[in-house]
Amino acid sequence: MFDDNKIEDTIKIEPFWEIVPAIEFQDVCLAYDDKIVLDHIDLSVRRGECKIILGRSGGGKSTIIRLILGLLKPDSGRVLVDGEDITDYTEVEMMPIRQKIGMVFQEGALFDSISVYENVAYRLREQERDEAEIDREVRRMLEFVDLADAVDKMPIELSGGMRRRVGIARALIGDPSIVLFDEPTAGLDPPTARTMCELAIKLRDLQDVSSIFVTHEMNNVTNLCSEYATVSEKGEVHFEKEGDKLCLINTEVLMMRNGQIIFNGTDEQLQASDNQYVKRFIKGER
Amino acid sequence: MLAFIVTFTERFQLVSPKGLMNPFIRFVSELQEVSLLIWRAFVSLFSKPRYFSETIRQMDMIGVGSLPIVLLTGFFTGGVLVLQAFPTLQYYSIQNEAGHSVATSLIRELGPVLCALMVSGRIGAAISAELGSMVVSQQIDAMRALGTDPIRRLVVPRITSLVLLLPLLTVACDILGLIGGGVVASTIYNQDYHVFATSVRVGITTSDLVSGLIKPIFFGLIIGSVGCHKGLSTSGGTAGVGRSTTDAVVIASIWVIIFDFFLSKALQYLLDLGQL
Numbered sequence A: 001m002f003d004d005n006k007i008e009d010t011i012k013i014e015p016f017w018e019i020v021p022a023i024e025f026q027d028v029c030l031a032y033d034d035k036i037v038l039d040h041i042d043l044s045v046r047r048g049e050c051k052i053i054l055g056r057s058g059g060g061k062s063t064i065i066r067l068i069l070g071l072l073k074p075d076s077g078r079v080l081v082d083g084e085d086i087t088d089y090t091e092v093e094m095m096p097i098r099q100k101i102g103m104v105f106q107e108g109a110l111f112d113s114i115s116v117y118e119n120v121a122y123r124l125r126e127q128e129r130d131e132a133e134i135d136r137e138v139r140r141m142l143e144f145v146d147l148a149d150a151v152d153k154m155p156i157e158l159s160g161g162m163r164r165r166v167g168i169a170r171a172l173i174g175d176p177s178i179v180l181f182d183e184p185t186a187g188l189d190p191p192t193a194r195t196m197c198e199l200a201i202k203l204r205d206l207q208d209v210s211s212i213f214v215t216h217e218m219n220n221v222t223n224l225c226s227e228y229a230t231v232s233e234k235g236e237v238h239f240e241k242e243g244d245k246l247c248l249i250n251t252e253v254l255m256m257r258n259g260q261i262i263f264n265g266t267d268e269q270l271q272a273s274d275n276q277y278v279k280r281f282i283k284g285e286r
Numbered sequence B: 001m002l003a004f005i006v007t008f009t010e011r012f013q014l015v016s017p018k019g020l021m022n023p024f025i026r027f028v029s030e031l032q033e034v035s036l037l038i039w040r041a042f043v044s045l046f047s048k049p050r051y052f053s054e055t056i057r058q059m060d061m062i063g064v065g066s067l068p069i070v071l072l073t074g075f076f077t078g079g080v081l082v083l084q085a086f087p088t089l090q091y092y093s094i095q096n097e098a099g100h101s102v103a104t105s106l107i108r109e110l111g112p113v114l115c116a117l118m119v120s121g122r123i124g125a126a127i128s129a130e131l132g133s134m135v136v137s138q139q140i141d142a143m144r145a146l147g148t149d150p151i152r153r154l155v156v157p158r159i160t161s162l163v164l165l166l167p168l169l170t171v172a173c174d175i176l177g178l179i180g181g182g183v184v185a186s187t188i189y190n191q192d193y194h195v196f197a198t199s200v201r202v203g204i205t206t207s208d209l210v211s212g213l214i215k216p217i218f219f220g221l222i223i224g225s226v227g228c229h230k231g232l233s234t235s236g237g238t239a240g241v242g243r244s245t246t247d248a249v250v251i252a253s254i255w256v257i258i259f260d261f262f263l264s265k266a267l268q269y270l271l272d273l274g275q276l
Ligand SMILES: Nc1ncnc2c1ncn2[C@@H]1O[C@H](COP(=O)(O)OP(=O)(O)OP(=O)(O)O)[C@@H](O)[C@H]1O
Pocket: A032, A037, A055, A056, A057, A058, A059, A060, A061, A062, A063, A064, A106
């Protein structure tokens, strides 16, 4: 006997206006004791979009990221990942969701009792992939973040920036469809910081990854919002600047202040904003 | 029982504001958390993924690593028991029973308890310091973010190794204790070692052995679960790690000693029933 529902499921094509966002916050509040960290936050990250979160230190940016992973639970409101309401998920139910999210921790958070290789291989080992595949992927990822010769080192032997890059390799292995960068460029030299941005651009434009990019630096914002990646016929990746012909709409900036979102829009709108706080933040004035 | 504790503390937490919990409530909620941890660890034993290599590593650290201190403890405890008891026994001219008296106290009480205390100091502290520093450096969060349950990966191997190995360590401790007693009896009090050995052999009963082996299983569970719970609930940076390490050792040791009393009583009752 045919299962009618099943057939319907397989041929269902979503019209673009019904595509569910990759990440959605609905009226989320969170407080530590009596300190309000998130105050009725609504946000959504579309598929393939890169959302840049700006804001003062202590503004609740990392908290947002921890909510997406279910490491924290909101006091009220809903958190949705790929249309699934994860707010009340238990740790066990969260596991499949976390499999498709890559997270770069602000402080690296590498496992310091195992080598760089094992750190990067961690997710694949958990998924019990075969050894040859793991080896190939780990080397590819380490190559990618330019740390091929640090494979056998222990995390404690690395510099801060190297640790951050290992963290990025660990987050990106296994091709997650959502990537969360928590200040990936803090403490990196400008060329490496630029590489990080290009990485995020590549993920956004070539692999259709939805991402959140938390940062303090306006340089990164300019980079992410004005460049796009294309692949030439030879398979090389090129970065091009948006011009008069084309304006990137898959990158948006969101600014937080005291637990509230005070700005959400493209970088052109950000530059043109007449909110005093936003203006001062961009110029780096107090 | 568990459900009762859960609802009980929940109800109390509702009426008392956070931070103002009185010590009794805090104790009950701590107890609840430890029992939940044990329960979750127990449940995850029955499904994949399991981390055998991690378990072996822990066994090596816990078992092989603790062997020297446990052996030393056993040897000198057995020695001092004979040293102190011999004159009294001699006074009543029952010095031939020296082996018996050492064996009983060692196998029933001192072996399991001292062994547990030594292991609690060494392993309980190590567990809680390791997990605690993983918490404050966000490694536990990273682990969860990468789709691993820290209970399966960190807690289960540690508790399993302790539960399996503490009885073995205790046996090693007991044996060295008997040897130590024999050495003291023969060198200091010039007792023929055959007399000592015979008295040990005749003196030990099955119920001594059974209770001496059941106790360390529970002690292992206490040390492991308290260490893991304290480690995982660390907060407040590196100072917090220090605090939870101290707590882990102190609380586990106290629980071992308190539990020892009630366990002895229960085993006495059960073994009497079984006519052993
Ligand atoms: N475990 C906690 N207990 C109490 N308060 C906390 C805790 N974690 C975070 N906070 C508070 O929540 C607020 C937001 O923290 P969060 O880490 O999200 O900031 P952030 O925007 O990521 O800052 P930064 O840019 O410095 O990383 C801070 O004011 C912090 O004091």
